[in-house]
Amino acid sequence: MSSRARSKPAVRPGGRSARVQQAVHAAVRELEAEQGRGALTVPAIAARAGVTPSTIYRRWGDLHELLSDVAVERLRPESPPEDHGDLRADLSAWATQFLDEMGSATGRAYLRDALLGDPDGSNAGQCSAYAAGQIEVILDRARRRGEAVPGVETVMDRVVAPMTYRILFRPDGLSPQYADDLARSVLPPAP
Amino acid sequence: MSSRARSKPAVRPGGRSARVQQAVHAAVRELEAEQGRGALTVPAIAARAGVTPSTIYRRWGDLHELLSDVAVERLRPESPPEDHGDLRADLSAWATQFLDEMGSATGRAYLRDALLGDPDGSNAGQCSAYAAGQIEVILDRARRRGEAVPGVETVMDRVVAPMTYRILFRPDGLSPQYADDLARSVLPPAP
């Protein structure tokens, strides 16, 4: 039976529900920052957030789904990618920054969390959509400048996917140079 | 304190240790096949394997690390890739089969398990090494035939990574055609 927890807990958006969700998310971030991952248990998070454990279990199902939610929130880009004036520079800068952030120990942990507690794949899908969104902004700008641009899917396959794969499966030996090489590989050959 | 469980439990390869490991792995596979993932708890696995739960906790640390070990074992290729006579056919066949196996619900689950209970990344690295190994066999054969071949890393970046990324992050809309397209993309342009 029973009780599949909803991955998108926004069931009653306003009021108490929202406050609880906010408090719980904040508690996760604070506890992790202060005491590390080992301290992240549902009872500890609940105590910190001022709610009872059963509230968390009912809304999120288990610890991993909660962490997955928090991870996705943290992986959401805070601002559109910087504009450097041309596609090559934009893509290269974005890829370099992506690899730097996601390739760090904490970035990798968020990526894994997002994948981990994600029965239906919607959280992972969200992460991917974030990246695709950022890339679309970059490509749109270039298109408006009159540059020749690759498709979003091409960039996902040739830039985002290789970086993400290596971050998850072969975390050693990643360099900004690698990100840059990938970014260049989707551009038309230099003049 | 404490006891980091070893991911490679082969500490005393012969005798009892080996028997216990085998029994536990078998118990995981049987229980999953018979009753589904929900039934996979450490006490249940222990009972099935005829050991005590504490044995499992001590050797593997927790359920996820055990599942990760089992997943890696299942992801190990059983035989070298088929030989179809030329690089294009070999790569295409391998990619298609990879996507078919890993893109299925169970394949995706193994991939996720492998990543999930893997504190130091060695299990994920093993998965990647399996794929790289298969590809090297294919490339070696082609090289021996006198064909022009791309580097292994290129194939990992352009074929394995995109498929794996999509399996994990965007499991919808994957087709054999996609695998084939990726395989072709690393080959020199057709004559």
Added chain:
DNA sequence: CGCGTTAAAGCTAAGTGTTTGCGTTAGTGA
């Protein structure tokens, strides 16, 4: 603006999984 409705939270107790210390067993090497 108060009132009924109901989703969501609180509380608590029972159930289940995890950890740990200590004694025992069985590989391993001299």
Added chain:
DNA sequence: TCACTAACGCAAACACTTAGCTTTAACGCG
């Protein structure tokens, strides 16, 4: 063969999870 020790079994203490029931507070309607 014997001593040594890693790994296992056992059982009790501990922590986490689940479920039933009660209470609270958004929300919508008269």
